[in-house]
Amino acid sequence: ARKARPESTHATFLGLARDVPPELLPPAIAIEIAEHLSDTLCGPDAEPLLRFLACRTGTPECPRALAALGLAAASRGDTQEALAIFETFEQDDTASTLLPRILETHADILLGQGRHAEAVPILERLLKSPGLKGAAAARALCRIGEAQEALGQFEKAMPYYQRVYVMYGGHPDPAAKAYLASARIFERL
Numbered sequence: 317a318r319k320a321r322p323e324s325t326h327a328t329f330l331g332l333a334r335d336v337p338p339e340l341l342p343p344a345i346a347i348e349i350a351e352h353l354s355d356t357l358c359g360p361d362a363e364p365l366l367r368f369l370a371c372r373t374g375t376p377e378c379p380r381a382l383a384a385l386g387l388a389a390a391s392r393g394d395t396q397e398a399l400a401i402f403e404t405f406e407q408d409d410t411a412s413t414l415l416p417r418i419l420e421t422h423a424d425i426l427l428g429q430g431r432h433a434e435a436v437p438i439l440e441r442l443l444k445s446p447g448l449k450g451a452a453a454a455r456a457l458c459r460i461g462e463a464q465e466a467l468g469q470f471e472k473a474m475p476y477y478q479r480v481y482v483m484y485g486g487h488p489d490p491a492a493k494a495y496l497a498s499a500r501i502f503e504r505l
Contacts, residue, residue, distance in 0.1 A: 329353055333361045338368035347377040354384045363388070379405060383414040387421060395425050406441075416445045416452065423459060432463040439463070454480050454490035461497055470501045477501070 329349045338346060346365050353362035362384070369381035386401035402422040406415070419442040426435035439460045442448065448456070457480045464473035480494035 326352070326356065330361060333365055338365050341365070343369060343372065343375055343377045347380050350381065351384055354388055359388050359391075373408075379408065379412050379414065382408075383412070383418055386418060390421050390425060395429070398422075399425060413447070416442060416448050419445065420452065420456065423456075427459060427463060430466075432466045436460055436463050450484070451487045451490065454484035454487045454494075457484070458490050458493055458497070461494070465497065465501065470505055474498060474501050 329352050332341065333349055333353055341349070347369055350362040350365035350369065353359060354366070366381045366385045366388075369375070369377045370385055372378050372381075382401055382405045386398050386405060389395075389398035389401060399422065402418050405412075405418055406422070412418075419438055423435045423438040423442065426432075426438065439456050442456045443453065443460075457476045461473040461476035461480075464470070464476065477494040477498045481491045481498075485491045
């Protein structure tokens with residue numbers, strides 16, 4: 317139904333989220349509704365469902381709800397709430413396919429706040445995530461290099477930049493950024 321008639325599906329999901337108490341919806345359906353609405357302009361309508369599902373620890377829907385709540389908080393600029401949710405998610409669900417996206421967003425918030433030393437271990441963990449490859453891995457390496465550089469640890473930053481253009485040269489944006497950063501560090505050293 318979502319593929320064949322996206323407008324009517326959206327209207328149905330929105331109606332269910334607004335009119336049906338979360339506890340009356342099957343959790344598997346509630347999370348689908350909430351995730352769909354989170355990805356649209358109706359994100360606030362998804363929050364009651366997400367909060368209800370996030371409290372149901374031990375269910376498969378709980379980590380998905382936590383991730384959606386954290387990403388929603390980050391996108392609206394509520395960094396304190398996003399960080400608190402991300403830390404809970406990262407402790408509880410280390411096998412989730414959502415973990416790389418959560419770790420990357422978590423690190424971005426910390427870097428944006430100038431908390432470079434705290435962002436480095438998050439980014440290191442992101443690099444160890446199963447299935448991380450390509451542009452996402454190159455971005456993580458660049459961000460670690462940038463954090464180390466901001467901390468004045470140029471010798472530590474250089475290998476991260478070098479890994480980008482050696483291993484991910486097929487991704488021109490991060491590779492170019494890494495070449496430029498390497499030159500800047502060589503000049504400084």
